[in-house]
Amino acid sequence: MSVVIEARTVEFSFGQTPALRGASVAVEAGEILAVMGPSGSGKSTLLHCLAGILVPDAGEILFDGASVHSMTETERSSLRRDRFGFVFQFGQLVPELTAVENVALPLLLSGVHRKQALPKASAWFARLGLDGLEQRRSGELSGGQAQRVALARGLVAEPRVLFADEPTGALDSLTGEQVMDLLVGVAREQGTTVILVTHEARIAAYADREVMVRDGRVNAPDRIAS
Numbered sequence: 001m002s003v004v005i006e007a008r009t010v011e012f013s014f015g016q017t018p019a020l021r022g023a024s025v026a027v028e029a030g031e032i033l034a035v036m037g038p039s040g041s042g043k044s045t046l047l048h049c050l051a052g053i054l055v056p057d058a059g060e061i062l063f064d065g066a067s068v069h070s071m072t073e074t075e076r077s078s079l080r081r082d083r084f085g086f087v088f089q090f091g092q093l094v095p096e097l098t099a100v101e102n103v104a105l106p107l108l109l110s111g112v113h114r115k116q117a118l119p120k121a122s123a124w125f126a127r128l129g130l131d132g133l134e135q136r137r138s139g140e141l142s143g144g145q146a147q148r149v150a151l152a153r154g155l156v157a158e159p160r161v162l163f164a165d166e167p168t169g170a171l172d173s174l175t176g177e178q179v180m181d182l183l184v185g186v187a188r189e190q191g192t193t194v195i196l197v198t199h200e201a202r203i204a205a206y207a208d209r210e211v212m213v214r215d216g217r218v219n220a221p222d223r224i225a226s
């Protein structure tokens with residue numbers, strides 16, 4: 001197995017508040033990694049650094065062996081757009097758009113024509129048990145439905161890495177498990193690497209491996225023994 005994305009001794013502070021103090025983790029291609037740890041330990045900050053949203057103060061992030069730090073902001077944003085997918089705790093669907101337009105968004109932003117993007121996005125509705133909901137707006141969906149739409153949006157462009165920050169945090173436990181079943185099922189089918197931030201052991205149990213973030217460091221063996 002090869003490492004697809006890696007943080008090496010990453011440090012990051014919000015002003016005077018250190019959030020990461022030398023965090024290192026390496027994620028294998030196709031691996032589903034759960035990032036656990038207490039509130040405020042630095043999990044989301046680590047995810048945002050790995051995803052190229054935040055630039056570390058020290059240390060580095062490598063994607064396919066290349067330093068994300070040395071890229072220009074334009075290169076980093078095309079990396080995020082073309083190679084990464086995102087799912088957050090509160091779906092964060094665009095309320096003015098229909099569900100199918102929300103799913104198509106990453107394709108449209110990558111320059112795929114609407115005529116190709118919308119059918120491709122529609123195909124996800126059957127796949128995720130959302131048949132018939134294509135034209136709804138986010139206010140007309142249940143929490144679980146909205147989160148499945150957000151999941152489809154995160155996966156539609158077949159990203160190399162899906163970043164999921166508490167994707168079930170706003171759902172009841174049964175709905176959360178249904179979303180996780182779908183997330184893990186599709187990720188395995190597509191060979192997508194998943195980095196999943198969660199507080200809940202029950203959700204982390206879906207992953208291949210867990211790491212624990214404490215005080216801005218990752219306390220666990222970094223690599224799967226080969």
Ligand SMILES: Nc1ncnc2c1ncn2[C@@H]1O[C@H](COP(=O)(O)OP(=O)(O)OP(=O)(O)O)[C@@H](O)[C@H]1O
Nearest residue numbers: 014017018019037038039040041042043044045046
């Ligand atoms: N935008 C921000 N401005 C200032 N400090 C921040 C900001 N975001 C996070 N922090 C601080 O950075 C540290 C790490 O926060 P982070 O959100 O990464 O933790 P977390 O483990 O994801 O927490 P939670 O589980 O509560 O979401 C905390 O001390 C937090 O207060």
